Amino acid sequence: MEQSATSSSPGTGTARSARLAGALRYLRRNPSLVVGIVLLSGLVLFVGIGHLLVDTSKARPLSAPGIRPPSLQYPFGTDRQGRNLLAVMVAGTPLTLRIGFIAGFLGVGIGSILGFVSAYYRGTVDTVIRGIADIGLTVPGLLVLIIIAVSIKEGLTVDQMAIIVASLAWLNPTRTIRAQVLSLRERGYVEVARLSGMSGPEIIFKELMPNLLPYLGATLVNAVSNAILASIGLEVLGLGPIESPTLGMTLYWVNYNAALINGWWWWWLAPIVIILIVFLGLFFLTVGLDEIANPRLRRTV
Amino acid sequence: MRADYLAKRFGVFVLIVWLAATLNFFLPRLSGQDPVRVKLLQQAQLGGYVQTGIEAMVKEYEQRFGLDKPLWRQYLSYLRDVARLDFNYSIANYPRKVNEIIGEAIPWTVGLLGTTTLLSFGLGTFLGALLAWPRAPRWMRYLMPPLWALHAIPFFLLGLILIYLLAFRLNVFPMFGGYSPGAFPGLTLDFVGDVLKHSILPAASIVLVATGGWALAMRGMMVTTQGEDYVVFAEAKGLKSLTIFLRYCVRNAILPQSTALALALGQILSGAVLVEVIFGYPGVGTILFLAIRENDHFLIQGIVFTVVVALGLATFLLDAIYPLLDPRISYRRK
Amino acid sequence: MTADVLRVQGLTVHYHTPLGAVRAADNISFSLRGGERLGFAGESGSGKSTTALAILRLIKSPGRIEAGEVWLDDCNLLALSEEAMRQARLARIAMIPQGSMNSLNPVMRIKRQIADALTDHGTRLPRRQLEERARALLQSVGLRSEVVDMFPHELSGGMKQRACIAIAISLRPRVIIADEPTSALDVVARVQRELDASVILVGHDMGLMAQFVDRVGVMYAGKLVELSPVREIFTKPLHPYTQMLIATLPSLDQKGTFRGIPGLPPLLRDLPPGCAFHPRCPHAVERCRQEAPETREVRPNAWAACHLL
Numbered sequence: 009m010e011q012s013a014t015s016s017s018p019g020t021g022t023a024r025s026a027r028l029a030g031a032l033r034y035l036r037r038n039p040s041l042v043v044g045i046v047l048l049s050g051l052v053l054f055v056g057i058g059h060l061l062v063d064t065s066k067a068r069p070l071s072a073p074g075i076r077p078p079s080l081q082y083p084f085g086t087d088r089q090g091r092n093l094l095a096v097m098v099a100g101t102p103l104t105l106r107i108g109f110i111a112g113f114l115g116v117g118i119g120s121i122l123g124f125v126s127a128y129y130r131g132t133v134d135t136v137i138r139g140i141a142d143i144g145l146t147v148p149g150l151l152v153l154i155i156i157a158v159s160i161k162e163g164l165t166v167d168q169m170a171i172i173v174a175s176l177a178w179l180n181p182t183r184t185i186r187a188q189v190l191s192l193r194e195r196g197y198v199e200v201a202r203l204s205g206m207s208g209p210e211i212i213f214k215e216l217m218p219n220l221l222p223y224l225g226a227t228l229v230n231a232v233s234n235a236i237l238a239s240i241g242l243e244v245l246g247l248g249p250i251e252s253p254t255l256g257m258t259l260y261w262v263n264y265n266a267a268l269i270n271g272w273w274w275w276w277l278a279p280i281v282i283i284l285i286v287f288l289g290l291f292f293l294t295v296g297l298d299e300i301a302n303p304r305l306r307r308t309v
Numbered sequence: 310m311r312a313d314y315l316a317k318r319f320g321v322f323v324l325i326v327w328l329a330a331t332l333n334f335f336l337p338r339l340s341g342q343d344p345v346r347v348k349l350l351q352q353a354q355l356g357g358y359v360q361t362g363i364e365a366m367v368k369e370y371e372q373r374f375g376l377d378k379p380l381w382r383q384y385l386s387y388l389r390d391v392a393r394l395d396f397n398y399s400i401a402n403y404p405r406k407v408n409e410i411i412g413e414a415i416p417w418t419v420g421l422l423g424t425t426t427l428l429s430f431g432l433g434t435f436l437g438a439l440l441a442w443p444r445a446p447r448w449m450r451y452l453m454p455p456l457w458a459l460h461a462i463p464f465f466l467l468g469l470i471l472i473y474l475l476a477f478r479l480n481v482f483p484m485f486g487g488y489s490p491g492a493f494p495g496l497t498l499d500f501v502g503d504v505l506k507h508s509i510l511p512a513a514s515i516v517l518v519a520t521g522g523w524a525l526a527m528r529g530m531m532v533t534t535q536g537e538d539y540v541v542f543a544e545a546k547g548l549k550s551l552t553i554f555l556r557y558c559v560r561n562a563i564l565p566q567s568t569a570l571a572l573a574l575g576q577i578l579s580g581a582v583l584v585e586v587i588f589g590y591p592g593v594g595t596i597l598f599l600a601i602r603e604n605d606h607f608l609i610q611g612i613v614f615t616v617v618v619a620l621g622l623a624t625f626l627l628d629a630i631y632p633l634l635d636p637r638i639s640y641r642r643k
Numbered sequence: 644m645t646a647d648v649l650r651v652q653g654l655t656v657h658y659h660t661p662l663g664a665v666r667a668a669d670n671i672s673f674s675l676r677g678g679e680r681l682g683f684a685g686e687s688g689s690g691k692s693t694t695a696l697a698i699l700r701l702i703k704s705p706g707r708i709e710a711g712e713v714w715l716d717d718c719n720l721l722a723l724s725e726e727a728m729r730q731a732r733l734a735r736i737a738m739i740p741q742g743s744m745n746s747l748n749p750v751m752r753i754k755r756q757i758a759d760a761l762t763d764h765g766t767r768l769p770r771r772q773l774e775e776r777a778r779a780l781l782q783s784v785g786l787r788s789e790v791v792d793m794f795p796h797e798l799s800g801g802m803k804q805r806a807c808i809a810i811a812i813s814l815r816p817r818v819i820i821a822d823e824p825t826s827a828l829d830v831v832a833r834v835q836r837e838l839d840a841s842v843i844l845v846g847h848d849m850g851l852m853a854q855f856v857d858r859v860g861v862m863y864a865g866k867l868v869e870l871s872p873v874r875e876i877f878t879k880p881l882h883p884y885t886q887m888l889i890a891t892l893p894s895l896d897q898k899g900t901f902r903g904i905p906g907l908p909p910l911l912r913d914l915p916p917g918c919a920f921h922p923r924c925p926h927a928v929e930r931c932r933q934e935a936p937e938t939r940e941v942r943p944n945a946w947a948a949c950h951l952l
Contacts, residue, residue, distance in 0.1 A: 146575060147328075148575035155613055158606070244583060280470065291461030
């Protein structure tokens, strides 16, 4: 029989280092994944170290003199309401990310269940779920979110924002996961599993899930990215949690106070750069995960 | 068979319209009280607006919607109004009606969105196809990374950057607005030129980002198509490289690309709304922003409804055209 | 049966994957005579389709033709320019694709797909006449002439295959390569006779071979292990692999358990040393493990690669 050159020899040490070498080699072939991880880790580091260096209560208004350009005392400067912008960034970034994660996870969670059920059981269930998802996707999400947010405008908290965004976040994941499950369902091993007597849920968990995992990962990152975008959009329009120093709210104040024209460049530069890093990081991560999920897209040299 | 397909799509459109109107009606009422009424009374108390106007509005509002009448009665009369495209008065800009305000803003948004979407789709698809052509010049490969990076960021973000760089710093383009303040609107060359100058940055924010997305998608579709059996057979037939590229690859790759366009309209619009806000471009986005700021619920509802319907219509039209591209669709009934 | 129409020498195709080079076809050599039908039989991955594609120079990256010569009459196809090769395809050597389910462009009518082949090969005819040519071609393979205006999805599998055959013969090639033509064998036979062309039939069904071809080449793990007249393949197979293949064919007189060949074909990326078949060969000796056998003419017109012959 054939012998694989990289088979693990006795001794877990060699096996582990062989796996590590294999992982590193893979990373070299998947630069997007690396870039994405680096960018996002950088952000996490920034937030982590930032929390140690700066008192996040300084992110509240009137904690510092207004409109100071960056200096040693205020590395990111201050804004018109007297917030220490470094503190704002350090406190606000995780808030924005949190909205994205909660909404993204909720969205993908619901989306997976609906997608699975729809694709696996077919019939009327499928038509209904797919119909709702398709119609929901035709409607511009931001506008629906606006209507919802405007209706509940009394003192929105960060978590409430997340729920609002989540209410639409499941639409796209449902579609993509349904498509994926449909294509997997046609594959031979599902038939084999069914013929050998595995029950529905068993097949779902033991056969379909492992193959779907990388794809789910990519969908999740995508959903988080869209959720963050939606939340920032709402905030920029003034519909976000007014008290919180999230990235979107900062941009709202930037717009409100015409910081662009007034030349207070430090006020808008920081949130823009951080948002850029967030989106670029998530994007490269998605591409990287897509690559794992769908080897056919691998670049042939 | 074609009629079936069209009818189904039209039915979906009608469904969307009805859904939008219904959500518009019920969502604000979810919190228990009617927020519009509450806000109207609040405004009246604030006294910032014309007092008599507000009181007249409240009276008319109560009369018309008969808040003592059962909910379903209110709902029906609301639907009837919507069917007549009557969205009531704008609270913040009384006595102007909502239709008027929206009507003024729509041409701007349609102009901006329409041109940028077509431009970025066309350019992006073209670029994407080229990127997948093995005979493409080498330097085109270097276009990929910037296109990639650009398309990941939201439109309005690029807008902010462009404003700062090109409008504020370098003063090449105007910073905001649809036209210079004091300019006289009309079909004069001056005015049109002015409008164009003001449109360049907002359009650029959308086009630069969206083109990358379309290009990447098209390239992906081309790569998939190039692996198909019919392309292999086309080569075995000894067809010219250009023939294969155009009639076998591009012609087939464009199908899912068009479907993607129909699906992406909603997202593009959401992005464009934010761009308008950032640039103060007098389209639907800006008036929506102002309406939110001033709690003008009627205007908000009117805008959202109009936009949803417009998008539904656009999607329906695109769906109706699709069978012309793909001969398999009309005959799906096998 | 006259002179050699096609002469392949030492054709080698490797696929370069990140995990190593896959030797899809290794040192393939054979000749095809005028008017002859030659079959290539083997399991999936044995290299038969790769060989067919390589002859037409349709191997795509990461695959590459590493070595060899393909002489069509007096012209080495592998040495031609891209453009000259393009002209040669269809006009001198044509292919009928495997499983023609998806081999036709879904958005083009059949007549356009016949016409564009003619046009790109220099036929300057007005549209009306091209359409007539298309009708005539379709009728010659047994399809109604209304098919010209149809789209591929309106045709059944068998009809699509015949349409592909019509395209393949439209320029009267010298050699036709048919990749697993399960449904329209009779058409291929008739067409070959009318054109006086030679046919290479690639497939895995030995029964099909028995009906149709004059000689059979057996492929295993990218190598041509035996090439003999069809009768002798069935009655006196030379190579152990061929013998086991024949033995596994069900027959009407024998009854008993159905047996396959034990073991699995090797990974083409990781071939065993010596003879590629030796792990599964019941007669393997030490030499088989060390040295790869050469192809020799064991009997007149019967070639095999085995140390035991």
